Amino acid sequence: MTNETLTISQMCDAFGVTARTLRFYEAKELLSPIRIGSRRLFTRRDRARLKIILRGKRFGFSLEDIRQVLDLYERDSTNEVQVRHTYDLAKARLAQMEAQRAELDEAIKELKAELAEGEKTIASLRQAAE
Amino acid sequence: MTNETLTISQMCDAFGVTARTLRFYEAKELLSPIRIGSRRLFTRRDRARLKIILRGKRFGFSLEDIRQVLDLYERDSTNEVQVRHTYDLAKARLAQMEAQRAELDEAIKELKAELAEGEKTIASLRQAAE
DNA sequence: CGTTACATTTACGTCAACGTCAACTCTGCT
DNA sequence: AGCAGAGTTGACGTTGACGTAAATGTAACG
Structure with a gap:
């Protein structure tokens, strides 16, 4: 176990x-x-x-941010107001993470483009070296 | 402009x-x-x-990490060794970001599951309230 | 020319997130 | 009984990423 x-x-x-x-x-x-x-x-x-x-x-995320996330996983499910609030917080957090993912994708694309440039540069240097 | x-x-x-x-x-x-x-x-x-x-x-990322990333966009493209090194750094950075992306997807999935749980809880509380 | 608004350098302060002692206390072994 | 090894609680130190305050500069406006 x-x-x-x-x-x-x-x-x-x-x-x-x-x-x-x-x-x-x-x-x-x-x-x-x-x-x-x-x-x-x-x-x-x-x-x-x-x-x-x-x-x-x-x-x-800061530890304080993370403490809030942890609370999401610890809901007590008796008080409706409390549960609702937690639920809303989680939705907001989710939106934030999805935005972050979009940004990350963007950054990855850019970096890939830079890599392609780098490859071209290396190829032309190799050409010139012979 | x-x-x-x-x-x-x-x-x-x-x-x-x-x-x-x-x-x-x-x-x-x-x-x-x-x-x-x-x-x-x-x-x-x-x-x-x-x-x-x-x-x-x-x-x-720390500012020091970021400084290295910035250097990627500033390569001077004359010295092959230098260009190669920068290129390798960029590839490593890319791998790191793609790993981060995978993790982020995982975290998003988990959070979505939590949200679904929350909805069930809210629904049952509403049921019990009438 | 005085003042207002914006900018600059220098330097010390702060806060988060630990690292690093020091000085114990237990526990288990021999 | 003695000792090693793991664990404990303070308490102070450190590093990164700025904040903040003080003294000074300068451009432009009325």
């Missing part, structure tokens, strides 16, 4: 982060490992959240 | 950044506005570069 809990160093190995980082995320309430005495044990839930955190970072 | 040069405050308005930011980017050699006396005038080239800078930031 994936129900096992991990110690802090096992988490570090699994995700390629330092212990300092995990403690920092806990202090920011992004993670909430259970405690055995003073030691932390990271659950499946913590691992799922950490995945989201790390991915968010790769897209340039 | 788009050949006009802009003052620093015009640039700020046009791009939604502060003057401090533009001076900072110049100090980091990301921009190189021409000088009339001590004053800066930003050219079409600066504007093109700033666009790339701001977009890079939105994707979580």
